Amino acid sequence: MTYILQTSQLTKSYNGKEVASGVDMHVKQGEIYGFLGPNGAGKTTIMKMITNLIKPTSGDIEIFGSKLTDTSVEVLKRMGTIIEYPIFYERLTARENLSLHCEYMGYYDDKAIEQALELVKLHNIDNKKVKEFSLGMKQRLGIARAISTKPELLVLDEPINGLDPVGIKDLRELFKLLCREYGVTLIVSSHILAEMEQMADTIGIIQHGKLVKEVTMKSINGEQTEYIEVMILDVKKAVYVLEEKLKVRNYKVFDERTIRIYDVDLTQAELSKAFVMHDIGIESINKKHSSLEEYFLNTMNEKEIHIS
Numbered sequence: 158m159t160y161i162l163q164t165s166q167l168t169k170s171y172n173g174k175e176v177a178s179g180v181d182m183h184v185k186q187g188e189i190y191g192f193l194g195p196n197g198a199g200k201t202t203i204m205k206m207i208t209n210l211i212k213p214t215s216g217d218i219e220i221f222g223s224k225l226t227d228t229s230v231e232v233l234k235r236m237g238t239i240i241e242y243p244i245f246y247e248r249l250t251a252r253e254n255l256s257l258h259c260e261y262m263g264y265y266d267d268k269a270i271e272q273a274l275e276l277v278k279l280h281n282i283d284n285k286k287v288k289e290f291s292l293g294m295k296q297r298l299g300i301a302r303a304i305s306t307k308p309e310l311l312v313l314d315e316p317i318n319g320l321d322p323v324g325i326k327d328l329r330e331l332f333k334l335l336c337r338e339y340g341v342t343l344i345v346s347s348h349i350l351a352e353m354e355q356m357a358d359t360i361g362i363i364q365h366g367k368l369v370k371e372v373t374m375k376s377i378n379g380e381q382t383e384y385i386e387v388m389i390l391d392v393k394k395a396v397y398v399l400e401e402k403l404k405v406r407n408y409k410v411f412d413e414r415t416i417r418i419y420d421v422d423l424t425q426a427e428l429s430k431a432f433v434m435h436d437i438g439i440e441s442i443n444k445k446h447s448s449l450e451e452y453f454l455n456t457m458n459e460k461e462i463h464i465s
C-alpha cells in the first residue's frame with residue numbers, strides 16, 4: 158500500500174511535555190481521513206507538523222513519497238491548508254484575498270479562483286470586504302483559499318467549527334465532491350463524531366497526543382453492525398447458556414450485566430426463551446446498530462470523550 162502521507166513516530170514536546178507522541182498515521186491517496194479527538198488531544202499540533210508550520214521534536218513525515226524537511230517548498234505548494242482560524246486581509250474583498258494567496262503560492266488562474274468561490278457557495282460578495290463577512294462566510298472563504306491552487310492534499314483543522322447545520326452539510330458534500338470527482342485527498346480534524354462518521358473513509362482517533370486507533374469506516378460499518386444487547390442479572394450463567402445451549406461464539410461480555418451478541422442468525426425471541434428456561438433474569442433485550450460512536454466508546458475510555 159502506498160500512502161500520500163505517512164508519519165513515523167512523530168513526536169512534539171513543549172517544555173519537556175509530549176503533546177504528540179509516537180504518531181504513526183497512514184493516509185491513502187484519494188480518501189477523506191478523519192482526525193477525531195477531544196479538544197486538546199493534539200490534533201492541531203500534528204497538523205501543524207504535517208504542514209511544516211512547526212518542527213517535530215522527533216520522528217518523520219513523508220508526503221508524496223518524499224521526506225518533509227525544513228526546505229520542502231514544492232511539497233507545500235501541492236497542499237491546501239487551514240490550521241486553526243483562517244486569517245485574511247480584512248479590508249480586501251474575497252477575490253482580492255484569493256488573488257494574493259495564489260500569487261504568493263506561485264499558482265495563478267482566474268478560473269480556479271472563480272471555481273473555488275463557486276464550490277464553497279460564496280455568492281454576491283464582489284463589493285464586500287472580508288471584515289463584513291460572517292464567521293460561516295469566513296470559514297467558506299478559508300476553504301476557497303485552500304482549494305484555489307488546486308491542491309492534491311487538503312489539511313483542514315476543524316473546518317466545520319462555527320457553521321450552522323446547512324453550512325456543515327454543504328461542506329460535507331463539498332469534501333466528498335473534491336475527493337470523489339477531483340481525486341483530492343483530505344485530512345480533516347473534528348471533535349464531532351457524527352460528522353466524521355458521515356464523511357470519513359478512515360478515522361484516526363487521537364487521545365492525549367497518541368494515535369490510539371486508525372481504522373476504516375468500512376470495517377466499523379462491516380459485518381458486526383447489528384447486534385443484540387442483553388442486560389441480565391447473571392452474566393456467567395448467560396455465557397454458559399450462549400456457549401453450551403445456543404452454540405453462540407460471536408459475542409462480547411461488556412460488563413457484569415451486559416452482553417452483546419453479534420450472531421445474526423439468533424433472534425431476540427430465541428435468546429429470551431433460552432434465558433428464561435435457564436432461570437436467568439433479563440433486565441432488557443434490544444437489537445442495536447453499531448456506529449462510530451459505539452466503536453469510539455468501546456475502544457476508548459468513555460469518560461474522556463466529549464460527544465457533541
Ligand SMILES: Nc1ncnc2c1ncn2[C@@H]1O[C@H](COP(=O)(O)OP(=O)(O)OP(=O)(O)O)[C@@H](O)[C@H]1O
Nearest residue numbers: 171176194195196197198199200201202203315348
Ligand atoms: N506552543 C505551545 N506551547 C505549549 N503547549 C502547547 C503549544 N501548542 C499546543 N500546546 C498544548 O498541546 C496540547 C494539544 O493542543 P492541540 O491544539 O494540538 O490540541 P487539539 O486536539 O487541536 O485541540 P483543539 O481542538 O482544542 O485545538 C494542549 O494541551 C496545548 O495546550
